[in-house]
Amino acid sequence: MELRKVTAIIRKDALKPVEKILQDMGVTGISVTQVKGYGEYADTYTKDWLVTHARIEIFTSAEKAEPIAEAVMGAAHTGCEGDGIIAILPVLKLYRIRSRAPASPDEV
Amino acid sequence: MELRKVTAIIRKDALKPVEKILQDMGVTGISVTQVKGYGEYADTYTKDWLVTHARIEIFTSAEKAEPIAEAVMGAAHTGCEGDGIIAILPVLKLYRIRSRAPASPDEV
Amino acid sequence: MELRKVTAIIRKDALKPVEKILQDMGVTGISVTQVKGYGEYADTYTKDWLVTHARIEIFTSAEKAEPIAEAVMGAAHTGCEGDGIIAILPVLKLYRIRSRAPASPDEV
Numbered sequence: 001m002e003l004r005k006v007t008a009i010i011r012k013d014a015l016k017p018v019e020k021i022l023q024d025m026g027v028t029g030i031s032v033t034q035v036k037g038y039g040e041y042a043d044t045y046t047k048d049w050l051v052t053h054a055r056i057e058i059f060t061s062a063e064k065a066e067p068i069a070e071a072v073m074g075a076a077h078t079g080c081e082g083d084g085i086i087a088i089l090p091v092l093k094l095y096r097i098r099s100r101a102p103a104s105p106d107e108v
Numbered sequence: 109m110e111l112r113k114v115t116a117i118i119r120k121d122a123l124k125p126v127e128k129i130l131q132d133m134g135v136t137g138i139s140v141t142q143v144k145g146y147g148e149y150a151d152t153y154t155k156d157w158l159v160t161h162a163r164i165e166i167f168t169s170a171e172k173a174e175p176i177a178e179a180v181m182g183a184a185h186t187g188c189e190g191d192g193i194i195a196i197l198p199v200l201k202l203y204r205i206r207s208r209a210p211a212s213p214d215e216v
Numbered sequence: 217m218e219l220r221k222v223t224a225i226i227r228k229d230a231l232k233p234v235e236k237i238l239q240d241m242g243v244t245g246i247s248v249t250q251v252k253g254y255g256e257y258a259d260t261y262t263k264d265w266l267v268t269h270a271r272i273e274i275f276t277s278a279e280k281a282e283p284i285a286e287a288v289m290g291a292a293h294t295g296c297e298g299d300g301i302i303a304i305l306p307v308l309k310l311y312r313i314r315s316r317a318p319a320s321p322d323e324v
Contacts, residue, residue: 083313097191205299
């Protein structure tokens with residue numbers, strides 16, 4: 001089983017709808033962190049031009065990575081600058097700590 | 109030298125024993141962030157079903173990645189849902205800023 | 217177009233000069249998070265030997281990854297322990313949520 005990491009950096013406002021769609025798709029695990037950054041849109045009114053976004057990380061199978069990216073784009077898209085980005089990275093191994101074993105195909 | 113990134117998402121309670129075992133193994137650097145997420149276990153009592161875990165990132169050599177994953181699994185395992193996951197990702201280059209040079213094999 | 221993720225873990229003091237040089241280079245997007253960690257330098261005066269650093273993540277093209285790493289090293293280097301590290305990881309796909317399309321070469 002080929003594995004992927006999907007990283008999405010989205011508007012904080014988009015977090016709830018994105019979480020909702022991922023749960024509806026049966027995505028079994030996500031991690032969320034708050035990040036500061038600048039992208040196409042830089043908030044020139046803040047001292048350091050940085051705006052706050054949410055970063056979501058999902059470890060999944062190669063087959064599900066693109067559908068997840070599409071779903072996140074659908075839920076997080078406004079068409080304005082600052083919508084964020086999604087990256088898909090290769091993952092070599094994925095272990096589930098509870099079972100001390102590699103994650104099985106139906107788990108990711 | 110082939111390089112890897114080991115990412116472990118573990119219970120916050122497991123952070124101290126995991127840090128301890130990594131230091132005992134001679135792991136020379138780790139980064140820790142707090143993440144919110146949901147996995148096998150979703151805390152239905154919180155407003156947004158998200159639980160807080162710790163994420164540890166370690167940049168290391170390919171040979172040490174599996175022993176590090178095993179050690180983290182050993183220290184973070186409870187057998188219950190919510191134990192978390194460990195992922196191993198490929199890394200192409202690793203630089204040490206102090207020396208402005210690639211990290212040497214004995215450093216990672 | 218081959219894609220990369222550049223992750224730099226630097227002193228918090230180095231964040232401003234690093235952001236400055238990246239903007240001057242035309243880097244169109246960065247994400248910043250605060251991380252705790254230990255590396256070559258462990259602050260033995262804190263309870264848990266962890267020091268706080270800034271982590272910068274940049275998604276870019278393969279050609280720009282090395283120049284970005286060089287620039288970050290130049291701006292973040294003090295020559296002392298605790299300067300941090302820079303890693304370059306492979307990225308398979310990069311989407312811009314605003315356009316719901318893969319990022320174009322001149323955007324990364």
